[in-house]
Amino acid sequence: MAPPATAQRNPSPSQPSGKGEVSDLKLQLRQLAGSRAPGVDDSKRDLYKKVISYMTVGIDVSSVFGEMVMCSATSDIVLKKMCYLYVGNYAKVNPDLALLTINFLQRDCKDEDPMIRGLALRSLCSLRVPNLVEYLVGPLGTGLKDNNSYVRMVAVIGVLKLYHISAPTCIDADLPERLKHLLLNDPDAQVVANCLTTLQEIWALESGKSEEASREREALLSKPVIYYLLNRIKEFSEWAQCIVLELVVKYIPTDTNEIFDIMNLLEDRLQHANGAVVLATIKVFLQLTLSMTDVHQQVYERIKAPLLTLVSSGSPEQSYAVLGHLHLLVMRAPVLFSSDYKHFYCQYNEPFYVKKLKLEMLTAVANESNTYEIVTELCEYAANVDIPIARESIRAVGKIALQQYDVNAIVDRLLQFLEMEKDYVTAETLVLVKDLLRKYPQWSHDCIAVVGNISSKNIQEPKAKAALIWMLGEYSQDMDDAPYILESLIESWEDEHSAEVRLHLLTAVMKCFFKRPPETQKALGAALAAGVADFHQDVHDRALFYYRLLQYNVSVAEKVVNPPKQAVSVFADTQSSEVKDRIFDEFNSLSVVYQKPSYMFTDKEHRGPFEYSDEVAGISIGADPADNVVPAQHVEANDKDLLLSTYEEEDTRSVISNGSAYNAPLYDSSAPLVASQTQTDIGSLDTSTSQTPSASLAIDDLLGLGLSITTAPVPPPALTLNPKAVLDPGTFQQKWRQLPVSLSQEFPVSPQGVAGLTAPQALVRHMQGHSIQCIASGGQSPNLKFFFSAQKSGSSSYFLVECIINTSSAKAQIKVKADDQGATNDFATLFQTALSKFGTA
Secondary structure, three states, X not given: XXXXXXXXXXXXXXXXXXXXXXXXXXHHHHHHHOOOOOOHHHHHHHHHHHHHHHHHOOOOOHHHHHHHHHHOOOOOHHHHHHHHHHHHHHHOOOHHHHHHHHHHHHHHOOOOOHHHHHHHXXXXXXXXXXXXXXXXXXXXXXXXOOOOHHHHHHHHHHHHHHHHHOHXXXXXXXXXXXXXXXXXXXXXXXXHHHHHHHHHHHHHHHOOOOHHHHHHHHHOOOHHHHHHHHHOHHHOOHHHHHHHHHHHHOOOOOOHHHHHHHHXXXXXXXXXXXXXXXXXXXXXXXXXXXXXXXXXXXXXXXXXXHHHHHHHOOOHHHHHXXXXXXXXXXXXXXXXXXXXHHHHOOOOOOOHXXXXXXXXXXXXXXXXXXXXXXXXXXXXXXXXXXHHHHHHHHHHHHHHHHHOOOOHHHHHHHHHHOOOOOHHHHHHHHHHHHHHHHHOHHHHHHHHHHHOOOOHHHOOOHHHHHHHHHHHHHOOOOOOOHHHHHHHHHHOHHHOOOHHHHHHHHHHHHHHHHHOHHHHHHHHHHHXXXXXXXXXXXXXXXXXXXXXXXXXXXXXHHHHHOOOOOOOOOOOOOOOHHHHHHHHHOOOOXXXXXXXXXXXXXXXXXXOOOOOOOOHHHOEOOOOHHHOOOOOOOOOHHHHHHHOOOOOOOOOOOOOOOOOOOOOOOOOOOOOOOOOOOOOOHHHHOOOOOXXXXXXXXXXXXHOOOOOOOOOOXXXXXXXXXXXXXXXXXXXXXXXXXXXXXXXXXXXXXXXXXXXOOOHHHHHHHHHOOOOEEEEEEEEOOEEEEEEEEXXXXXXXXXXXXXXXXXXXXXXXXXXXXXXXXXXXXXXXXXXXXXXXXXXX
């Protein structure tokens, strides 16, 4: 039987069928170069398409450069475009080949077809080869005088390209002066807009070099230029209108009449269909009237309708951008928008980010007249199937309650949320009830009556559990089961992963002890013992502080931990007024969308401690060979990026060790805690400031700790390092990727050590003296970053360390990865000891 015929497949135009495909293309192009046969242009198009498709997917087709140039001698504009695209792609990497294109591009700049003239001039300026700058000046000068507006428009942008290639050539040829003439005299609006853009960029870059450039830059803001552009603004495209309006914002009118003249000229721009034009116009109105309070308020009233119209029309992304600007205005003048609150109700089909912003705006505009309607709407969202929106709506109700005086109905609504028996609703509501009780203590009886019915076992979220524990400690005198609930939580101490919850638990049990000592005595002893043994530094320190405070004086401890409290009148705002004013000054920019000033996401020092994408060359790899230190080996650029990346996706939970020996109780979770059966009144525990061993032991016996006043010092770890170990950066990189984090720890750096970090290489030499080698270092003060390695003596096991030192806070944060994870804690102690000695010798 004959085999079945295979279907013929047409080869993909984006992939060569064999190694000789590019050679075949070259041969075919050469055959067609001088041909004038009918239909030859169609054949050239097919070949050009193949060349462009190969080039697009990254195949090197530079070998056909000469043939492509020879075939460009045609009047077919499609072929011209593809040829220009090819030439522009390979000219920069092959400047010698680019020289072959000059003749035909200059010839095309004189073509009868203005489209070809413009395309050729654009391609000529896009070569970006410094050696060919002399060939650009002539065609650019001719293009600026061309009768066709398209050619002039291309020539204006070409001047800017020439400036970036060779600024002196552009200035010496007097091209900016020609652009200034075109700006004020060209009949085509797009040419004028391109002139404005080009001149602004050129004079902005030149102003730091010469006073003449500064004067030219100021001349763009003169009254004749501004009025000329405003009178022609209707002729410009939407993009050009935004450019003109950004220039008008910087103009300072001489008097109020001039302000009103400008606003009258731009009045109809508020009705424009394009949101960018409307926002740019609004920015002009707001900036011009900042010093005129009454008029400024009228501007808010005038711009409300255009903004609300833009919100309800267009895509969700556009609505979000406009809502961001509207939110900024609402925060500055909520009273003016309080009657329009229904515009901020959420629609069912809106995305989450739009709904979230609308909830923030509803919170901002709430006042005595509309609170009931807004809270009613928000309560509907709390039952939403969209859990994130339900959470945000509950938070919004809480924020409104905190900023209102009459909160009776709102508190009742919040307490009803606790009866919905939904975990996320209960969690969010508990957090809000805690804040409400801090501001309105008079509601404690009503709130505690409902909160007391909630089982702590049903609360899993750390913030909610912390809020519940706070209420158990703060109002334990009103909650019969408070000591027993706290005791059950302490029994499950080892299962609680949140440090925030453990910190609240320590404080709550202390407060409960001062109010109900007999019932809380056992729980307090267990909490202090578990807290002092905790791996988290903050939990350990707080437990130790409470323990020593009780040893010192119980009455003083009560005054410190549970003093009389006043109601919180105002909760701190997350943004200062200065930041808000800065955002307002940057109206109609990303600052409003991000809700932070531009310097926070553009300046390198605010982008995070380690943004190295543009600074890899400045990183010190290893130590200086001149300092008699073994130099680190060469590291490739991508290796540096790996070594200096701060954030890693690691699922391993870091173990944090305090690394200290304290006079504190030891805790064994498996051993039962024996509490003293003597129920002693707190007053009898009051001791003098000079504590005796017997007094301290009395506290230990009372709390069931059974602890001696002194403990033996912890012996140094039995770990030694290989002083001659050398790990090359490539192996370090591979290990760093593969190994999980064994330990993460933060500890203080001595003032002498911080002072010594003015020369980071001194730390490299110091650590090498302790058999710890530096692989790479980088960063700028106050954040310095080092990568170290060390080898265990008599073993092939390595320890890898990422060390970040903040000189302003005098803190060092280390992350350790190890082949032998069992020795991690011993190595961390050695590392901390070595670092603590830096600068002290």
